[in-house]
Amino acid sequence: MTASVAETPMAAPPSRSRAIGVALGSLLLLVLPALATDRYLETATRGLIASLFALAFNLLWRHCRLLSFGHAAYFGAGMFATIHAMRAAEAGSLDLPLPLMPLMGLLAGAVLGLVCGALATIRTGTYFAMITLAISELVHSFGPQFGSLFGGESGLSAMRMPWAGFAFGDARQVYVLVLAWALAGAAALWLFGMTPLGRTAFAVGENETRLRFLGMRTHAVKTATFCASAAASGLAGALLAVANENVDYSIFGGGASAAPVMHTFIGGAGTFLGPVLGAVLLTGFGSIVGQATRLWLLYQGIFFVLVVMLAPGGLAGLVAAGLRRSADGQAAKALRATALVLAGALLVTCAVVFAGETLSEVLSDAYSAARATTGMRFPPVERLGLAYSPLSLPLWAAAAAAFLGGVLLLRRAMRP
Amino acid sequence: MTATLELKGVVKRFGPAEIIRGVDLRVLRGERHALIGPNGAGKSTLFHLVSGHLRLSGGEIRLGGTRLDGRSPAAIARLGLARSFQITSIFGGMSVFENLRLAVLARRRRATVAWRLASAMTDAAEEAVARAEAVRLRPRLDTPAADLAYAEQRALELALTLALDPGVVLLDEPTAGMSAEEAAATVDLIRRTTEGRTLLVVEHDMDIVFRLCDRISVLVNGRVVATDAPAAIASNPDVRTAYLGDAVDA
Numbered sequence: 044m045t046a047s048v049a050e051t052p053m054a055a056p057p058s059r060s061r062a063i064g065v066a067l068g069s070l071l072l073l074v075l076p077a078l079a080t081d082r083y084l085e086t087a088t089r090g091l092i093a094s095l096f097a098l099a100f101n102l103l104w105r106h107c108r109l110l111s112f113g114h115a116a117y118f119g120a121g122m123f124a125t126i127h128a129m130r131a132a133e134a135g136s137l138d139l140p141l142p143l144m145p146l147m148g149l150l151a152g153a154v155l156g157l158v159c160g161a162l163a164t165i166r167t168g169t170y171f172a173m174i175t176l177a178i179s180e181l182v183h184s185f186g187p188q189f190g191s192l193f194g195g196e197s198g199l200s201a202m203r204m205p206w207a208g209f210a211f212g213d214a215r216q217v218y219v220l221v222l223a224w225a226l227a228g229a230a231a232l233w234l235f236g237m238t239p240l241g242r243t244a245f246a247v248g249e250n251e252t253r254l255r256f257l258g259m260r261t262h263a264v265k266t267a268t269f270c271a272s273a274a275a276s277g278l279a280g281a282l283l284a285v286a287n288e289n290v291d292y293s294i295f296g297g298g299a300s301a302a303p304v305m306h307t308f309i310g311g312a313g314t315f316l317g318p319v320l321g322a323v324l325l326t327g328f329g330s331i332v333g334q335a336t337r338l339w340l341l342y343q344g345i346f347f348v349l350v351v352m353l354a355p356g357g358l359a360g361l362v363a364a365g366l367r368r369s370a371d372g373q374a375a376k377a378l379r380a381t382a383l384v385l386a387g388a389l390l391v392t393c394a395v396v397f398a399g400e401t402l403s404e405v406l407s408d409a410y411s412a413a414r415a416t417t418g419m420r421f422p423p424v425e426r427l428g429l430a431y432s433p434l435s436l437p438l439w440a441a442a443a444a445a446f447l448g449g450v451l452l453l454r455r456a457m458r459p
Numbered sequence: 460m461t462a463t464l465e466l467k468g469v470v471k472r473f474g475p476a477e478i479i480r481g482v483d484l485r486v487l488r489g490e491r492h493a494l495i496g497p498n499g500a501g502k503s504t505l506f507h508l509v510s511g512h513l514r515l516s517g518g519e520i521r522l523g524g525t526r527l528d529g530r531s532p533a534a535i536a537r538l539g540l541a542r543s544f545q546i547t548s549i550f551g552g553m554s555v556f557e558n559l560r561l562a563v564l565a566r567r568r569r570a571t572v573a574w575r576l577a578s579a580m581t582d583a584a585e586e587a588v589a590r591a592e593a594v595r596l597r598p599r600l601d602t603p604a605a606d607l608a609y610a611e612q613r614a615l616e617l618a619l620t621l622a623l624d625p626g627v628v629l630l631d632e633p634t635a636g637m638s639a640e641e642a643a644a645t646v647d648l649i650r651r652t653t654e655g656r657t658l659l660v661v662e663h664d665m666d667i668v669f670r671l672c673d674r675i676s677v678l679v680n681g682r683v684v685a686t687d688a689p690a691a692i693a694s695n696p697d698v699r700t701a702y703l704g705d706a707v708d709a
Contacts, residue, residue: 239564239580240573242553246561249550256510256548257565258536258623264571 060366065316072222081214085286088218090326091225092282093306097318098232099275100303104312106241107268108248109164110172113179115299117273120155120182121148121280122290123193129201129284140206145224145281152277153270160269164262167251179300186292198291201284221282228278233315235271244268276303305343309350311357320359338399345395353453361457383456390449394442400426405433463488463523463657464509464540464627470517471504471681478504480681481518486627491658493668496678497701502661503545505678506631509659510542511535522627541625545632545661547612549619551605555596558604558615559587562622587622593652594618610641614648627657634667646671669693677701 075087096118103109128147131137139147163174186193193199203211211217235241243264246254251261284290302325303318310321325343332339354361361384368377404410404424413422423430431438462485471479478501486492494502507513509520511532520527527535550558563583564570578584591597594614599607604615613633620628633649634642646667649658662668668675669689676686679701685692692698 234576235573237576237578238573239569239575239577240571242557242561242577243564243570246550246553249552250548253544253548253550253619254561254565255532256512256536256542256544257562257619258533259565259570260531260533267571267573 060370061316072226076215076218084214084218086326086330088214088221088286089283089330090323091218091221092279092286093302093322093326094319095225095228095282096276096279097303097306097310097322098229098315099272099279101307101312101318102232102235102272102275103268104307105315106236106244106248107164107265109167109265109269110304111163111175111269111272111300112172112304113175113177113300114273114276114303115295115297116159116175116179116182117152117156117276118280118283118299119290119292119294120151121145121277122284122294123199124148124151124277125281125284126199126201126288126290129203129288130199132204133202141203141209141211141285142206142220142223144285145278148281148284149274149278152280153274156270156273156277157266160273161262161266164265164269176300179295179297183292183295186295193292194290196291198289200289202288203285217286221286224278224282228275229319232271232275236315240264240267305347307357309347309357311359311361311363313356314359314363317357317359321357324358336400336403338403341399342395349391349450349453353450353457380456383452387449387452387456390445390452392449394446394449397438397442401433462486464659465521466505466509466518467521468518469505469508469515469520471501471508471513472516478681479508482678482681482683484676484683484686486657486659487674488657489655490674491653491660491672493672493675494659494661494678495663495665495668495675500678501681502678503631506542506629506661509535510540510629536623536625539623539626540629541620541623541627542629543616543620543631543633545635547609547616549604549612549615552603554601554603555591555607555615556584556587556600559590559618559622560584562619563587563590566623590618590622593621594648610637610645613637613645617645617648617652621652625656627659628653630658630660630662632661632663634662634664642667 072087072091076084079087096114100111100114103111125144125148128137128139128144129141132139132141132144159175159178163171163178166174187195203217205211209216211220236245243254243259244267247261247264247268254261254264280294303322306321306325307318308321309325310319311317328343329339332342336342350357356364365377365381368374368380401424404426405421410422410424414420421432421434424433464484464486466482466484469479469482469484470477482501482505494505496502504513508515509527511527511530511534515528518528522535522538522540525538527538527540530538550561553561560577560580560583561570563586564572564577564580567583569580569583572580588597588600591600594617596607596611596614596618599611604612607615617630617633620630630649634645637645642664649660649671658672660668660672662671672689674686675689675692676683677692677695677698678684684701685695685698687695
């Protein structure tokens with residue numbers, strides 16, 4: 044009797060296109076230092092860190108169906124542990140080369156994750172989410188208190204010490220270091236899913252009660268998975284500490300906990316690499332759009348809402364569905380759906396940007412000043428290279444029409 | 460005869476409502492024992508108490524010499540008592556193969572190994588395939604459990620329970636919702652696969668009970684009113700008024 048049976052495929056694109064995607068992505072990551080300027084390389088570094096963090100968060104969600112709203116605690120623990128270790132190395136009291144510093148963050152995340160995970164995983168669902176949120180708020184509230192641990196408002200700084208001829212002084216060497224650890228972390232998370240423990244963790248998400256009656260202590264399984272997720276989050280935090288050489292307690296805030304959630308659900312929680320797609324996209328978005336407008340967080344939020352409403356499988360889910368369609372010989376249909384998505388997204392973007400930028404201009408101090416100097420109630424707005432009246436009915440009607448039309452197109456495209 | 464599963468004065472209250480009101484029950488080693496009774500008699504509650512899903516309000520339950528009451532479902536399963544569920548309870552997003560391998564690994568205490576790949580555990584994989592074969596699910600190994608036909612899901616449920624290689628098997632309405640042919644096939648399957656094990660079955664279909672089981676206990680209003688061989692139960696006047704009579708009228 045043979046036992047050559049495949050693992051259950053999860054919601055994933057056909058394996059050939061996935062292999063091509065992974066190969067292209069890896070190639071891009073490797074040649075990036077030769078092509079990109081320092082600024083883009085720093086953005087890429089942050090994208091790698093955000094990717095690892097999102098993958099770590101999604102380990103818990105994709106397997107155990109546990110939604111953590113407080114992963115900043117483990118990310119931050121990794122950052123602080125690493126900064127402290129780097130400071131000790133700087134002072135000469137710790138002999139650990141810089142490339143191994145991220146292990147400190149991994150360890151800190153694992154230890155904190157073991158304790159907090161054992162507590163939080165007693166409950167599931169909403170209660171679990173609330174406990175994780177409470178834990179991270181608790182850690183955040185300690186921030187201003189313990190000066191020597193968290194460094195108060197200004198935080199703590201450390202220097203990257205040279206090792207084996209590498210000064211780690213430029214963005215290139217930092218990028219390579221972060222890339223190596225991020226790939227190792229991602230590979231470990233991927234392998235976790237293929238171990239018996241990973242398969243059992245997946246079964247917890249499927250049917251925890253049944254698993255108990257198969258004799259499994261599910262609380263231990265959930266705690267172990269939480270610990271692995273927190274350890275990888277701590278590793279991601281450690282990489283940011285190495286890259287920034289600085290950390291303060293604001294990293295424990297809600298924004299840092301929200302980031303992996305947004306990245307995961309925009310990218311697609313159902314596939315392993317979905318969170319990476321979301322993390323890379325939003326990091327790049329923040330870096331590029333953040334230069335152009337102060338409203339980028341608003342746009343990011345609207346984007347998140349639209350993706351969750353219209354494409355619950357995330358962008359990776361859309362891509363996978365498109366690839367499956369073309370594999371089924373429905374390439375024309377897949378192309379049409381893609382065109383609809385792009386057209387709809389373009390219309391919605393135009394409308395949202397117009398409304399956002401106009402309102403932000405009208406509500407600004409500069410506009411109040413312009414009002415006083417011109418004596419007009421609503422002087423023309425100068426934005427996006429145009430000058431127009433903020434009360435222009437045709438423009439607002441066009442924006443409303445574009446928004447509605449865009450949403451309709453998107454909804455149409457998402458229909459199976 | 461030695462009792463392998465023994466209930467003494469078992470009581471379960473939900474607030475003021477007493478659902479199980481002092482049940483004494485002896486299930487003998489190797490026998491096929493049915494638990495019958497009208498709707499609301501407390502059959503499923505009794506199963507939940509034995510398997511650790513619910514906590515007792517009073518009394519005690521023993522497996523061999525070991526107290527079961529107060530233990531977790533996982534601990535009870537590890538002691539060799541496995542149950543199936545009335546509403547099919549399987550791992551829908553996982554293949555038939557993975558469902559069974561999981562149960563096999565759980566029994567072998569290997570389901571939390573984190574330093575080897577699951578695919579490297581070929582002996583567990585072989586056993587999972589054999590167990591699929593035993594319930595005629597071999598051709599469906601790669602099918603997600605959620606996509607199986609209803610009778611196939613029930614067969615998988617049974618195979619999951621048996622994969623623990625339990626000394627005592629509790630089956631909660633194993634033929635519920637099946638057509639007559641499917642039910643008959645399932646009874647054969649149960650007979651064949653539970654050979655040599657102790658079986659406690661909740662079942663509504665009297666035909667099936669009489670064909671499958673050696674002894675029957677009748678549960679009415681939270682009490683066992685009779686325990687006997689099928690023929691004796693069928694002619695027991697108390698049972699007829701309390702239960703079988705109702706069933707005939709209905």
